[in-house]
Amino acid sequence: xxxxxxxxxxxxxxxIKSNEANSTSLHEVFYFENKYLPLVKAAMNDWIxxxxxxxxxxxxxxxxxxxxxxxxxxxxxxxxxxxxxSVARLTEFCEFPSVxxxxxxxxxxxxxxxxxxxxxxxGSLNRHANQQRVRLLSVDEYNAIMAAAFGSIDDVPKxxxxxxxxxxxxxxxxxxRSRFVTSRALRDxxxxxxxxxxxxxxxAMTGIALAAFDGSHEIECAHIKPVKDSGPxxxxxxxxxxxxxxxxxxxxxxxxxxxxxxISSSRYNHTxxxxxxxxxxxxxxxxxxxxxxxxxxxxxxxxxxFQP
Numbered sequence: 001x002x003x004x005x006x007x008x009x010x011x012x013x014x015x016i017k018s019n020e021a022n023s024t025s026l027h028e029v030f031y032f033e034n035k036y037l038p039l040v041k042a043a044m045n046d047w048i049x050x051x052x053x054x055x056x057x058x059x060x061x062x063x064x065x066x067x068x069x070x071x072x073x074x075x076x077x078x079x080x081x082x083x084x085x086s087v088a089r090l091t092e093f094c095e096f097p098s099v100x101x102x103x104x105x106x107x108x109x110x111x112x113x114x115x116x117x118x119x120x121x122x123g124s125l126n127r128h129a130n131q132q133r134v135r136l137l138s139v140d141e142y143n144a145i146m147a148a149a150f151g152s153i154d155d156v157p158k159x160x161x162x163x164x165x166x167x168x169x170x171x172x173x174x175x176x177r178s179r180f181v182t183s184r185a186l187r188d189x190x191x192x193x194x195x196x197x198x199x200x201x202x203x204a205m206t207g208i209a210l211a212a213f214d215g216s217h218e219i220e221c222a223h224i225k226p227v228k229d230s231g232p233x234x235x236x237x238x239x240x241x242x243x244x245x246x247x248x249x250x251x252x253x254x255x256x257x258x259x260x261x262x263i264s265s266s267r268y269n270h271t272x273x274x275x276x277x278x279x280x281x282x283x284x285x286x287x288x289x290x291x292x293x294x295x296x297x298x299x300x301x302x303x304x305x306f307q308p
Contacts, residue, residue: 009042009046010046010138011043011046011049011136011142012039012042012043012049012135012136012137013048013051013135013137014032015052015053016030016051018053026050027071028089029087029089029090030048030088031079032085032088034086036132039135039136040134041076043073043134045074046072047070047073047142048071049137050067050068050071051066052066053065065101066101067098067101067114067149068098068099069093069096069234070146071091073088073089074089074090093233094187094233095233095234096190097190097194099145102114115135115137188233191221191234192221194235195221195235195240196217196219198288201240202219203241203245204283204284205241205254205276207278208242218242218243220241220246222238224239224293224297224298224301225237225301226250229300231297236291236292236297237294237297239256245273248273252307253307255306256293256302258299260283260285260293261281262277262281262282265307266308267307
């Protein structure tokens with residue numbers, strides 16, 4: 001049976017399918033069967049967490065299993081051309097380091113599940129609940145996953161509540177979740193960590209990695225499709241660059257072609273910097289193909305930011 005719904009706003013889990021892991025639209029839409037409609041409606045105007053199930057044998061390039069992103073549900077629509085599916089429209093997508101589905105418990109006979117409904121009375125996995133693509137969360141469950149993803153709340157930059165503009169009827173706990181997740185400082189820090197780790201803290205265009213004694217890195221992680229243009233905080237929309245190359249990239253002096261070749265504008269006149277660029281003339285790529293820059297975001301940069 002599905003979870004009982006009280007129709008108050010509640011956070012939820014959206015579980016993706018294996019063929020959706022490489023989608024560039026996860027930050028905007030989630031397709032689901034209409035049998036889940038009551039659950040998605042209960043999450044309307046609240047936050048969801050994306051979950052990717054465990055890999056199957058032979059799936060080398062699938063996303064790591066676990067909870068990996070959060071976003072807010074802002075609309076629900078019928079899916080075009082389908083009477084059996086609907087679409088949840090999302091905003092404020094934020095990818096974070098994968099949080100495992102469960103962790104070892106101090107008890108040797110059981111594991112700790114972030115979703116309490118996942119555990120049977122005997123401590124085993126509730127396999128029926130695990131198959132549901134939409135699952136409601138309690139506030140405590142949502143906060144526990146977010147704390148595991150972002151670290152302790154004490155580490156989170158302080159957020160001034162005054163500029164927040166949301167839904168007037170939002171309850172205090174929802175306002176807190178919104179301020180927590182929409183903090184630009186927090187999102188930038190999380191985005192930079194995810195992108196930096198994917199590229200092993202190397203500049204994608206030069207291969208240079210410079211680290212200070214305090215553990216900080218010289219590279220800056222740029223959004224390929226800018227945030228102001230609705231670019232998501234996703235590894236596939238990120239590129240680590242030395243500061244000068246970051247500036248050149250943002251100003252449209254350089255870009256990246258469909259085959260990852262570095263291209264330069266006719267206005268680019270910095271031949272000394274060319275000596276730093278990878279001999280291949282292409283950017284270095286993460287080992288995991290699912291972390292490679294997405295062609296759609298690269299195309300956006302070439303079309304709307306790059307100056308030929």
